Amino acid sequence: MDAPHETALQLLARKLNLHHRLSEVHQHAILALPHKIRRLEAHSYILREGDRPDRCAVLLQGYAVRHKSTGDGSRQILAINIPGEALDFQNLFLEEADHNVQMLSRGVVADVSREAIEALIATHSEIGRAILITTLIEASIFREWVVNVGQRDSRTRIAHLLCEFAYRLNAQELNTDGFYELPITQEQLADATGLTSVHVNRVLQALQRDGLIERDRRMIRFPSWERMQDVADFNPRYLHTADLAP
Amino acid sequence: MDAPHETALQLLARKLNLHHRLSEVHQHAILALPHKIRRLEAHSYILREGDRPDRCAVLLQGYAVRHKSTGDGSRQILAINIPGEALDFQNLFLEEADHNVQMLSRGVVADVSREAIEALIATHSEIGRAILITTLIEASIFREWVVNVGQRDSRTRIAHLLCEFAYRLNAQELNTDGFYELPITQEQLADATGLTSVHVNRVLQALQRDGLIERDRRMIRFPSWERMQDVADFNPRYLHTADLAP
DNA sequence: CGTACGTTTGATCTTTCTCAATAATGGTGG
DNA sequence: CCACCATTATTGAGAAAGATCAAACGTACG
Numbered sequence: 001m002d003a004p005h006e007t008a009l010q011l012l013a014r015k016l017n018l019h020h021r022l023s024e025v026h027q028h029a030i031l032a033l034p035h036k037i038r039r040l041e042a043h044s045y046i047l048r049e050g051d052r053p054d055r056c057a058v059l060l061q062g063y064a065v066r067h068k069s070t071g072d073g074s075r076q077i078l079a080i081n082i083p084g085e086a087l088d089f090q091n092l093f094l095e096e097a098d099h100n101v102q103m104l105s106r107g108v109v110a111d112v113s114r115e116a117i118e119a120l121i122a123t124h125s126e127i128g129r130a131i132l133i134t135t136l137i138e139a140s141i142f143r144e145w146v147v148n149v150g151q152r153d154s155r156t157r158i159a160h161l162l163c164e165f166a167y168r169l170n171a172q173e174l175n176t177d178g179f180y181e182l183p184i185t186q187e188q189l190a191d192a193t194g195l196t197s198v199h200v201n202r203v204l205q206a207l208q209r210d211g212l213i214e215r216d217r218r219m220i221r222f223p224s225w226e227r228m229q230d231v232a233d234f235n236p237r238y239l240h241t242a243d244l245a246p
Numbered sequence: 247m248d249a250p251h252e253t254a255l256q257l258l259a260r261k262l263n264l265h266h267r268l269s270e271v272h273q274h275a276i277l278a279l280p281h282k283i284r285r286l287e288a289h290s291y292i293l294r295e296g297d298r299p300d301r302c303a304v305l306l307q308g309y310a311v312r313h314k315s316t317g318d319g320s321r322q323i324l325a326i327n328i329p330g331e332a333l334d335f336q337n338l339f340l341e342e343a344d345h346n347v348q349m350l351s352r353g354v355v356a357d358v359s360r361e362a363i364e365a366l367i368a369t370h371s372e373i374g375r376a377i378l379i380t381t382l383i384e385a386s387i388f389r390e391w392v393v394n395v396g397q398r399d400s401r402t403r404i405a406h407l408l409c410e411f412a413y414r415l416n417a418q419e420l421n422t423d424g425f426y427e428l429p430i431t432q433e434q435l436a437d438a439t440g441l442t443s444v445h446v447n448r449v450l451q452a453l454q455r456d457g458l459i460e461r462d463r464r465m466i467r468f469p470s471w472e473r474m475q476d477v478a479d480f481n482p483r484y485l486h487t488a489d490l491a492p
Numbered sequence: 493c494g495t496a497c498g499t500t501t502g503a504t505c506t507t508t509c510t511c512a513a514t515a516a517t518g519g520t521g522g
Numbered sequence: 523c524c525a526c527c528a529t530t531a532t533t534g535a536g537a538a539a540g541a542t543c544a545a546a547c548g549t550a551c552g
Contacts, residue, residue: 049483050483066389068389068390068393070393070397070398070402070479071479072479074397075397076392076393076396076397078389078392078393089382090382090385090386093375093378093379093382094379094382094383094386094486095486096483096486098386098389098390098483098484098486099386099389121371122371125367125368125371125374128371128374128378129339131378132339132374132377132378132381133339133340135378135381135382135385136335136336136339136340136381137340138385139336139381139384139385139388140336140340140344140345142385142388142389142391142392143312143314143324143344143345143388144314144344145388145392146322146324146388146391146392146395147314147316147322147324149392149395149396149440150322150395150439150440151316151320151321151322151440152316153507153508154507154508156316185529185530185531186530186531186532187529187530187531193396194395194396194397195508195509196508196509196510197530197531198508198509198510198511198531198532198533199507199508199509201531201532201533202508202532202533205532217517217518233316233317233318237295237296237342237344238344240340240341240342240344399539399540400539400540431497431498431499432498432499432500433498433499441540441541442540442541442542443498443499444499444500444501444540444541444542444543445539445540445541447499447500447501448500448501448540451500463549
């Protein structure tokens with residue numbers, strides 16, 4: 001396949017290294033992690049609320065979402081994960097999963113057992129620290145989502161989500177020439193922003209009319225990153241990543 | 247004062263122990279942590295967005311909130327902290343703070359230096375793990391807040407926040423005889439739920455009319471926890487704490 | 493005992509939702 | 523390669539939840 005097994009965990013190493021510099025030794029330890037490659041269909045679940053996971057999946061190709069439902073059946077998307085991100089640290093160290101993790105597209109993950117990760121941390125405390133830092137950053141992103149959904153109007157809200165996604169793709173060097181794919185439907189975008197898909201559609205059209213975004217299918221481009229960032233009230237501080245604006 | 251210095255860190259030890267059982271040795275190591283007691287006025291800031299903290303405050307008495315503002319000046323409260331909780335793990339291991347931490351009431355904190363915490367973790371990896379777990383649980387709470395603010399209507403939303411607070415107080419053994427103090431104004435409750443204070447007021451009155459809550463100043467009581475939990479769509483799973491319903 | 497802060501009330505306005513229908517797209521089997 | 527079907531996107535009209543504005547009322551504390 002496009003991603004040879006040899007490079008499977010390099011993505012993870014790069015991601016961890018992004019936030020907390022790791023020595024060669026530590027990076028090699030990550031690359032030596034025993035793991036199993038698994039191919040997944042679109043919409044398949046990696047983890048369900050209530051599960052007691054004993055392994056951690058690292059996303060290699062494709063996109064995934066975390067989500068959670070309320071008693072009346074409505075669904076909130078909590079995060080969109082991109083290649084290179086670990087999908088279950090959140091759940092691996094807690095008794096049971098408090099949310100679902102589901103593939104958006106078809107994709108590939110590398111499964112690493114809980115024991116392997118625990119051994120890695122026990123041997124390399126710096127890696128434990130890198131994981132803690134990654135976890136703290138994810139918490140920071142959730143905080144920003146609370147702000148986004150709690151305080152911003154629909155236009156700013158959607159623009160903010162688009163900015164965050166573009167920025168994170170860029171940090172993982174996954175976007176090309178300004179255009180990037182937003183791998184989700186308007187319905188899902190609605191679930192992520194606490195709006196309805198009808199309203200999301202109208203807001204996207206308005207952003208387009210105002211020349212803030214260009215759309216082709218699910219590809220999106222910002223004619224002016226600065227203007228978009230401004231409309232979105234987007235300040236990347238909460239991502240705790242060296243500035244890598246598109 | 248009411249809390250003699252001897253017991254200052256016992257609260258923290260109890261909190262950490264709540265989620266990840268620690269041995270006597272580890273608990274003693276926590277109790278031996280060098281720290282400085284500090285008395286704080288209501289509304290004083292413990293940490294501001296952009297700060298680069300080199301110490302961690304453990305809240306001993308009083309209540310604190312985490313919050314963040316948007317470009318247009320509106321404010322979102324992200325969490326309410328109760329005695330026994332550490333206020334800055336989030337920020338201690340990252341370069342700069344991404345949100346504010348502010349006292350609601352007057353109170354007392356114990357400051358522990360970053361070095362002391364790092365030494366503690368280096369020596370006792372189990373404590374590092376307890377901190378990771380605590381951090382993961384906080385992230386889970388933020389996720390639930392995203393759901394709360396994103397999907398639930400105002401009535402359910404406010405009820406949910408009241409339930410969470412009561413439940414957490416109870417887990418820290420801080421509530422007495424069913425009544426508990428909600429130490430925040432309706433304005434702040436509005437900032438926490440993404441509503442206006444006018445609407446919060448009306449919803450509280452409606453909850454009262456329906457016999458779901460009783461109010462006396464800022465003291466609140468639930469005549470029936472079960473009924474309240476139901477109305478609030480409250481499932482404590484996300485708190486990852488042994489069931490300690492009021 | 494007055495003043496600042498918090499709560500409560502009423503009237504009106506706006507954003508976003510709901511419902512329902514139509515159009516476009518993409519994937520699949522023939 | 524094409525036709526068909528399911529999913530997704532778009533549009534319009536009407537409804538509702540919650541916001542806004544403005545004023546009056548309580549109450550805690552200096």
